[in-house]
Amino acid sequence: MNSEVLKNAGIDVEKGVTRFLGDRQLFENILLTFLEDETFNKGKNALKKEDYKDLYECIHTLKGVAGNTDMTQLFRTTGVLCDYLRKNQTVEVKEVNSLFNEVEEAYHSVLAGIIAAREV
């Protein structure tokens, strides 16, 4: 896979490979696995239902995965949303949606990047 493409998608490839003890192949396989990950969609559904607890769980999980795979942007945005959800008992719908949109953006960016890098 093309490192440049991945980097542009918001994935810190070097760090990631290092994290996986230099096993680039494994890292790339894991990225591919991520394509099938349903967590984000679950989260989106939760947002629609205004089930903020469920949303929190999904975003939290997503954050973990993002951290472990060095998807920096995704990691950051999910972190912000997580913090917001945790710190606020009552949620402002507008704010949540806004933060979620950031997450979505990062997420799609990553997905696109992986797909693009795969072709190369």
Place this chain on the structure above:
Amino acid sequence: MANTEVNKKTILIADDAEINRLLLKKIFGEEYFIEEAANGLEALQKLREMPEIAVLILDIMMPKLDGFGVLEVMQKDEHLRTIPTVVITANNEEDTQIRALSGGATDVLTKPFSSQIIMHRIKNIMTRREAEKLAEQNRAYKRELRLMYTDEKSGLYNKNAFHRYTARMLEKNHHKKFLLFRWDIDNFKVFNDWFGTEVGDEYLKKIGDFYRKYGKQNTALMTYARYDADHFVCCQEAEGFNPEAITKIIDEYMGQLKNLDFEYTPRVGIYMINDPTLDVALMCDRALLALRSIKDSYGKRFAWFDDSMRESMIEQQEIVNEMEFALKDGQFSAYLQPQYNYDNGRLIGAEALVRWKHPVKGDIMPSKFIPLFERNGFISKLDEYIWEQICILLRKWKDEGIPLVPISVNVSRRDIYNPHLFGNILALLGKYNLDPALLHLEITESAYTQNAEQLVTTVNLLRSHGLKVHMDDFGSGYSSLSMLQDVPVDLLKLDMRFLGNDYKEERSGNILNAVVRMATALQLPVLAEGVETKEQADFLRSIGCLRMQGYFFARPMPTEEFEELLTSVNTTSFLGDSFVESIEGSVNFLSFSFQSALLFNSFVGGAAVAEYDKRNETFVTLRINDQFLTEIGTDRTQYMERGQSVFDYYENENKQIVLDMLNEAIATDKEACCEVLTRVTKKSDEYRWLKLRTRLLVASSNRHILYVVVENITCSKEKTIAYEDMVEKLTTLTNNIPGGIGIFEVADKMQLVYCNDTMAVMFGYTHEEFMQKFANSFIASIHPQDREVVEKSFSCLLNEKKLVENCKYRQICKDGSWRWVNMYGRLMAVDGRIPRICALIMDTNT
């Protein structure tokens, strides 16, 4: 999935996100086996199924059961809580971390984590765990070792440890001289029984403390231990050792502990170690021998082992070596010591005692082998052998028609605990077809105190089949008197050596007396053994113990000799043989002494010393002489059977008469007497009149000791009764005659000594008035003109020896008138006294 590679550990990864798991698997997969769980429940399941999981990596956010939940469950489980857990969370908030750590997590890491860091952390945790486990194993091992070598209760080494460590110490210090001393707590078993094992254990612990203190205070090299139940040993450098000092130290320490009424005197046996390569157990044995040598002596508190003890130990060893063979070889035999009823002289039985005739050593004293056999258990075999010999003997005598008496055999403490005992004895009786009543079993008193329940069961079983059981050595053990009520026994054997000799005269007399009385009250027959003098025999008889055994009568003899005794006609042959007289003695009614016995038995007539209990209205004799029995018309055996209660012989008002007499004697402190009618025996119609005289000897609140003299006055009493009867008849007669009757004594005056009522009434007087007026001078009642006639009449009777004479005269009446009467006089028998005339006076016109 077993770990086949040695030392490769297993890690469990619990995270719902597959990617996370993959990452971790990557990091740890090389060095460790990996297990995975996608949620909390799965994680717990795997933890439980696979005890080899060394570390758990736990994500917090998981479905079904989250990380916190898993931690909570793990904490509650004994095993799970020991598994190190590293929590990883995407949440880097402090409170999450705090919650994880306080929930029991070993460590917390936030995602994303550095692979290196997590790897090292896990590794460190693993290593520490390993080390802990090892340390725990070591600790457990040391504990095992300690248990093997330590006595729990005192905290000291046990026997095995002592042997090892002492041997080692001796080896290391072979240039120094050592000794070994041993001491014990007397009768620790009894102590435990009395005060409970808790107190006993406490005691042991304190002794442990003592030793530890002693060890610290002393600079000498030493080892010490608790050696068997109640023995303590110490191996110490010989230099500077002072046996008196150590005895004193032990004494003082034990004295401090003694806040209970338990007599304890420490005795120390010491063995000087000349050969340090000797088996330590043997050294302890030698110290024990030294200890045993002074066991029963009052003065000596410590003793050194010397070779003579060694000899006795060798001797004992030889006995042990030879005993089996000796039994098979028939070297053991039964000797019989006869038992007699001293009152009637009859042979009533015999006790079987074992004798050992060694082909080389000759006669071996029972004292040398009996205690040893009791210790090593051989006694059971020996006892069974003797029982069989006796059964054979009884069978032989029965077949030969020789008159039989029951033979008593000893049953040792050990035999009681043998569950086959009952069966064996019955089998023997069956084999030789013997009546169980012929075999009496003697069980020593101390057996009763040690395991009463078992004993009672066994004894009851035996008795229910017709065997009689004797309690042997009564008074030598620790039984309480009340125990006799519950314990089944047919006879008490009193050993004169315990109860008769060691004390001052008076005391032992009283104790024996009390025991016999108590036994009588419980309807328990008694037999005194060890009777050695006639004094003892006479005394025993006088207090009601008639059955005896001892050197005074006969020594234990071979069965052939005893057979002769049985077949000889004269069964009273022993009486009259030996007289042992002593000189001194005070007149003490309850003492052994010869003089008092003589006085009591022969000098005084029928006499008894008796105790009167005012409250219960009982009157029981303590001591009676032979004449007493003769006077009341019974013999000693019968009297003893009745229970020595005096009141039993008196019925109804007679008993009250006796009571009144007793109360009078007590109240006035003077002699009181009475005459009572008593029945000779409960069944017979024979009655006797007894005169009782009593005097108070000792008074105390409700109970009084009185001396009673008895005389059979039946004959004279019967005479008196007959006499009184006669007098009554006569009086009735004279008062019913229609005339006056007077009896005159004529000396210088005419005196009326008697007249009947009619005599007075005839003339209008009462009997009193008449006697008052005319008794002294009857002539005053006669008309002056007629006095001469009457006097003449009288002198005819007196002088001319005419028997009957009559005359007529006038006699005065109360109202002053005169009455003509006829007097018919008769001279009564003279008999060397003043002559008397009996006269009948009647009206003339009748």
